[in-house]
Amino acid sequence: MDRAKVRALAEERLDWRFKAVPAAGWGRTVAEYLATGPTLDDLGTPLVTLDAGALEHNLATMAAWCAKAGVGLAPHGKTTMAPALWQRQLDAGALAITLANLPQLHVARAFGLRRIHLANTLLDPAGLRWLAAELAADPELRFASWVDSVRSVELMAEALRGAPAPVAVCVELGAPGARTGCRTPAEAQAVARAVHAAPELRLAGVSGYEGAVAHDATPASLAAVAGYLDAMAELHRLLLAEGLFETEEVWLTAGGSAYFDTVVERLAPLGDHRTTVVLRSGAYLAHDDGFYRGISPLARPGADATPFRSALHGWARVVSRPEPGLALLDGGKRDFSFDEGFPEPQLVRGRGRLAGGRITALNDQHAFLRQAEVRVGEVVRLGLSHPCTVFDRWTLIPVLDSAEAELPRVVDLVRTYF
Template sequence: MDRARVAALADERLDWRFKAVPAAGWGLTAAEYLATGPTLDGLATPLVTLDAGALDHNLSTMAQWCAKAGVGLAPHGKTTMAPALWQRQLDAGALAITLANLPQLHVARAFGLRRIHLANTLLGPAGLRWIAAELATDPALRFTSWVDSVRSVELMAEALRGAPAPVDVCVELGAPGARTGCRTLAEAHAVAQAVHTAPELRLAGVSGYEGAIAHDATADSLAAVTRYVTELGRLHQLLASDDLFETEEVWITAGGSAYFDTVTEQLAPLADDRTRVVLRSGAYLAHDDGFYRGISPLARPSAAAATPFRSALHGWARVVSRPEPGLALLDGGKRDFSYDEGFPEPQLVRGRGRGPSGGRITALNDQHAFLRDADAGVSIGDTVRLGLSHPCTVFDKWTLIPVLDSADAELPRVVDLVRTYF
């Protein structure tokens, strides 16, 4: 990445556009604001923060896990859309950053990202012509897209006709009832042959997403994931035996943040001097206090010796009403916190060092959370820390996220600001 462009984020002026920044910080650059020594108590609610220690822990834990397992990592950048965090992941050994659509590619190139894996099919002619121009003007740029049909190959080739260099693609394998991807090995083989005969494209590997196969860690779900990943490995072997791959390095890539252990167990043995197995886990960096806490491979009973990830993501909301017994209304809701994989989890009341006893969030409105249970032990004006589930739908709600030295500290200090681009 362009380190100077990332570093220049510290020079951005803060103002009312950033809902996490108090009025006292308006007019200052991000660096100037941090130099004032801000603390959590100086920030308004609703609020989302990151924990510096947890980020460091998760970054090193995943890097060490991949190194020990002998697999590469191209973390999914759509989780955070934060170039400064992408830079940290690359510095920790990531091979590339994975993205999901054309607007995300625009952000990446604006920050000089040169190793990009698009976990999607890029079909729009305007987008294809743009990436072709980027490849032509930046010889160091390495870009790979996905494809899952012969028709997609035809459309891509047509849009790229006359481009100075081919675009690399991976054939995507899916599964019946799942998301995108060829449904059979025969279909995938036909797509690979079509790529091989199109001068505008080069076959660079095989790809898939096992997270579309299952959504929990039951024995049946893990077995289904294993079957799917095994088929992905068979696809690689089939295309390799037919000598269809055209790039110096070939990728077999899968692995979200829920089943990367299964992916590694099945695919890592296929790596060789030319073939690289690459995970695309993205949620591990922030982790969570919900979906990923319950499904992460490093938190399952079978991984008793593993070092689990720590949640770096927290919400903060203030009690603004106690309109009836057993109910407190907080000033944060759907516009602030994730809710698609479970409601926020009340964890502690600021200044009391304990959680709201028995309290639970039962509903969210746009700007309110319903904290219920008679012995919740909160009063109007109290600030409640919330554990959040599914980081992918938290980051997109905040253009600037304060990073605390420790969310568990008596008075957390703001030590950084993470800028996002959605």
């Protein structure tokens, strides 16, 4: 990435556009505001914060795990859409950043990102022409996207006709009833042959997403994931034997943040001097107190690494106690994730851990906290589930030295671009 552009984020001037920043910070740059030594108590509610120690722990834990497993990592940048965090992942050894759509590619290139894996099929003609121009202007740019049909190959080739260089693509294997991707290895093999025949494209690997075939860690789900990955391995062998790969380095890539251990078990043996097995986990960096806490491979019995730690927390103030057993907090759907479970009440600022209590509903701007001993005006810390739907609600996220400290200090502000 262009480090100068990442560093320049510290010079952005704060104002009313950033809902995490109090009025006292308006008019200052990020660097100037941090120099004032703000603390959590200087910030308003509702609020989402990151924990510096947990971020560093998760970053180092995943990098070490991948190194030990002998696989690469191209973390999914869509989770955070935060170039400063992408830079940290690259500095920790990531091979590339994975993205999901054209607007995200625009952000990446604005910050000079040069190794991009698009876990999607790019068919927009204007977007493909823009990509071709980017590749022509920057010889160091390495890019690959996905294809899952002969028709998508034809459309890409048509849009790229006359481009100075071919675009690398991976053929995507899916599964019946799941998301995108060819439904059988034989179908994917036909798509790979179409790529091989198109001078505008070159076949760079096999891709897939095992998280589309399961959503928990039951034996049946783990078996379904293993079977899907075995089909990916079969496809890779077929294409390799037929000589269809056209790049010096071939990627065999899968792996979200839920089943990356099974990906390594099933695919890592195929890595060699030409084939690199690459995980695309993204949520591991922030982790959570919900879905990923319950399904992460490092939280399962017998895991060979320290579990990830949740770096994400919500903070909301009690604004009403309208009836016994019910408190209303000033944060809701516009502030916190809720697609993989409601926020988890954890502690009350100044009083410690919260005994009991649960969030039973969220409105746009309110959370319904029941059966908790809290008073109007108190601030409750909330554990959040599914980081992918937290970051997109906040354009600037304060980073605390420790969310467990008596008075957490704000040590950074992370800028997101959604």
